[in-house]
Amino acid sequence: MNSPQMNTSHLPTSIPAYLEHLRRALAGADPALVQDALYDAEEYLRSELAEQPGRSEAEVIAAVASSYGAPDEVADIYRDTEVTVQTALRPPAPAPRTSLAGRFFGVAADPRTYSSLFYMVLSLATGIFYFTWVVTGFSVSLGLVFVLIGIPLLILFFGSVRVLSLVEGRLVEVMLGERMPRRPLYAARGRSWLQRIGDMFTDVRTWSTLLYMLMMLPLGIVYFTVSVTAFSIALSMIAAPLMVWVGLAAPGVTAYGWTFISWSERSGLGTSVPLWATPLVLMAGVLMLFVSLHLVRGIGRVHGLVAKHLLVRTAQYS
Structure with a gap:
């Protein structure tokens, strides 16, 4: 970051003042971008201050201003x-479509649709892990809080939650397209370790992150169930008529329950779809498939916003 000519008379004279000025200069920017910028700035200025002992913060800021x-x-x-x-x-955007049919069927050409689907399926595993980690870590730490080892365990647990929030943020950004922080919160190097611990406990984002991780288990179950059920039904509705038409299944075989493909002892593989209804079932299956794709993409967008709200600190820098 080069600045050939720098007027140092208007530079902040302390690192907190520099960071506050930078936060104000980034007003209106994405909160994740603000967090990354504040982290990088404080890390750089603190490292320069450590390498130049005996110099004040104002002198260090003035010295590095040009670079x-x-x-x-x-x-x-x-x-x-x-x-x-x-x-x-950003993945290649699909060609713009103006017609209603083009927008409806164009969802199949959007890469974000399939990454959202993968995230929904994966969320069952991540939800189980997050829920187990939070419940186990929090209960064990609180259970031992009156013993000497309990407080360090609780501090380590909160630290691990912040690390997991960054990991989840990377998954959300890559799969759902929502900008998430690439750096942790880094606003306490000038404070004592007791103050840092207090900041960790009083930071609203710590508790909102715990809430998010607890929510991921029920959300993961819902996402997995919705995605698997919707696409299974849609694909079976498409497959049943096709199998009848190519002679791989017999039409009109009675099935147990509401299913489209079943096994019959008398005629082998068959379907519960009568021959005259197979075109209607096929069209309904294709329609449901594209509705499911739209649903998946919509859920991905909403979940990205929820993750942004709970995992990214939007309060003013302090």
Whole structure:
């Protein structure tokens, strides 16, 4: 981040003031971008301060201003870089469609639809893991809190939750397309370890992250059930008429329950669909398949917003 000519008279004189100025300069930007920028700035300034013992924060900020930049310049660079990176990472957009039919069937050409579907299936496993980790870690830590080892365990547990929130954020960003932090919260290096521990316990995002991880189990069950059920029914409705037409199944075989493909001792593989209804069933299956794709993509967008709200700190930097 080069700035050939720098007026140091208007530079902040402390690292907290620099970060506060940078936060204000990034007002209106994505909260995940703000978190990344604040993390990078504090890490850089703190490391420069540690490498130059005996110099004040104001002197260090003035010395590195020409290489790192003033808060306003850093904010502009991050905004520009974000546009470049998001453009490079964004999957190819499907061709724009203006007709209603084009928009309806065009969902099949959207890569985000399939990544959302994969996330919904994967969420059952991640939901079980998150729920187990939170319940076990929290209960064990609280159970031992009156013993000497309980407090360190609780601190380690909260630290692990923050790490898991970053992992979940990467999954959400890659699969659902919602911008998530790529850096952890990093606003406490100038504070004592007791203050850092207090910040961890009083940070609203710590508790909202725990809530998110507990929610992931029921959400994962719902997502998995909806995706598997919807696509199984749609694909069976498509497959049954096709199997009848190519002679692989006999039409009109009575099935146990509401199923389209069944096994009959008398005629081998058959379906519960009479021959005259097979075209209607096929069209209904195709329609349900595309409705399911729209549902999956919509759930992915909503879940990305929920994850953004619960995992990303939007409060003012302090």
